[in-house]
Amino acid sequence: MHTCISHRAAAVVTYDYDDVVPAGQLDLRGDNSPPLATAVPMLAQPGLSADELSSYGGVAGDPELRAILGALIGVAGDQVLVTTGGSEALFLALTCVADPGDTVLLPRPAFPGFEQLARLVGLRVVHYDVPGVPPRRRAGEPVVVCTPHNPTGIITTPGISVRDDGWTVWDISHMSLAGRRIADLTAELAAHDILVFSLSKLLRLPGARVGCLVATDPAMLAAATRVKTHLSMSSSRPGQHLAKRILSNPATQDELDTRIARFDDLRGELLDAVAASRGLIAVAAADGTYVFVRTRDGSDAWQRLADAGVVGMPGVVFNSAPDTVRLCIAQSDQIVREAARRVKSL
Numbered sequence: 001m002h003t004c005i006s007h008r009a010a011a012v013v014t015y016d017y018d019d020v021v022p023a024g025q026l027d028l029r030g031d032n033s034p035p036l037a038t039a040v041p042m043l044a045q046p047g048l049s050a051d052e053l054s055s056y057g058g059v060a061g062d063p064e065l066r067a068i069l070g071a072l073i074g075v076a077g078d079q080v081l082v083t084t085g086g087s088e089a090l091f092l093a094l095t096c097v098a099d100p101g102d103t104v105l106l107p108r109p110a111f112p113g114f115e116q117l118a119r120l121v122g123l124r125v126v127h128y129d130v131p132g133v134p135p136r137r138r139a140g141e142p143v144v145v146c147t148p149h150n151p152t153g154i155i156t157t158p159g160i161s162v163r164d165d166g167w168t169v170w171d172i173s174h175m176s177l178a179g180r181r182i183a184d185l186t187a188e189l190a191a192h193d194i195l196v197f198s199l200s201k202l203l204r205l206p207g208a209r210v211g212c213l214v215a216t217d218p219a220m221l222a223a224a225t226r227v228k229t230h231l232s233m234s235s236s237r238p239g240q241h242l243a244k245r246i247l248s249n250p251a252t253q254d255e256l257d258t259r260i261a262r263f264d265d266l267r268g269e270l271l272d273a274v275a276a277s278r279g280l281i282a283v284a285a286a287d288g289t290y291v292f293v294r295t296r297d298g299s300d301a302w303q304r305l306a307d308a309g310v311v312g313m314p315g316v317v318f319n320s321a322p323d324t325v326r327l328c329i330a331q332s333d334q335i336v337r338e339a340a341r342r343v344k345s346l
């Protein structure tokens with residue numbers, strides 16, 4: 001047979017959540033919050049010129065956007081490569097840290113893209129558990145750390161056991177960039193650290209497809225930039241334009257601070273509700289918008305919650321067991337409060 005799909009492509013698994021959640025059920029699968037109020041007027045008027053759209057723009061991204069992202073993250077603008085979402089940054093990082101057949105250490109449970117992309121680029125995957133002891137690697141093995149972790153909300157601080165002797169890809173796509181957390185990470189950023197970031201979560205703008213890869217090692221940054229040339233060439237110029245305008249508006253930071261404080265409250269309410277329930281336990285989420293729940297008796301967690309009218313993302317999506325489910329708190333206060341009330345009764 002000469003027309004087989006490659007084994008690697010045939011093995012790719014995808015999940016979407018386009019199905020409609022029935023009336024009366026609460027949809028806590030993903031972020032359903034409205035766009036940032038600061039962004040709304042700019043979404044209607046992208047302010048693009050024909051010049052911008054009739055050329056690719058630099059492979060590394062708009063220099064002003066690189067500088068803005070660098071300042072937010074705490075690195076120099078020329079250490080930032082603008083990417084087509086966090087997904088492309090992840091693909092570039094995995095491509096540049098190892099060769100086909102090499103091992104990469106990935107968290108489990110985890111954002112499914114880690115495993116799918118690692119296998120697509122030919123890497124051998126070894127898992128480490130989250131929560132659990134920090135990953136121990138053999139010399140030279142790259143490790144991916146997701147902090148705040150999707151789907152558990154756990155924070156990993158830069159510990160020596162993670163950082164030693166090999167590349168560490170820090171996926172900080174769910175980091176709020178407010179407070180000390182990002183500063184603590186970048187203050188210790190070493191040449192073998194790579195950051196993957198996305199504006200999809202921070203600015204509630206997954207459709208803009210803007211993310212970035214940060215590396216302090218010039219050889220890594222140059223390699224990722226070369227690979228990107230043949231992948232997407234440049235990231236969407238309307239997306240970059242929009243990101244630049246939203247991030248340089250002083251009102252944005254205030255709105256983000258309010259949003260983060262609200263998420264802290266809602267996360268606390270949902271965690272308290274799980275703790276008050278008889279049949280459920282949750283991982284102690286510290287940041288991000290997710291709460292990862294497990295049934296005490298090992299029964300199907302997604303089904304148990306769906307029966308109570310709370311629809312989450314099944315744990316199997318994240319390579320976890322059916323007794324787990326992820327709930328997203330990026331919803332209206334009413335939805336999360338009602339979900340907490342239902343969860344408490346389980």
Ligand SMILES: Cc1ncc(COP(=O)(O)O)c(C=O)c1O
Binds near residue numbers: 090
């Ligand atoms: C941990 C993590 N990394 C990367 C991505 C991909 O981000 P993007 O939507 O910007 O491609 C996601 C998306 O959900 C994610 O959760």
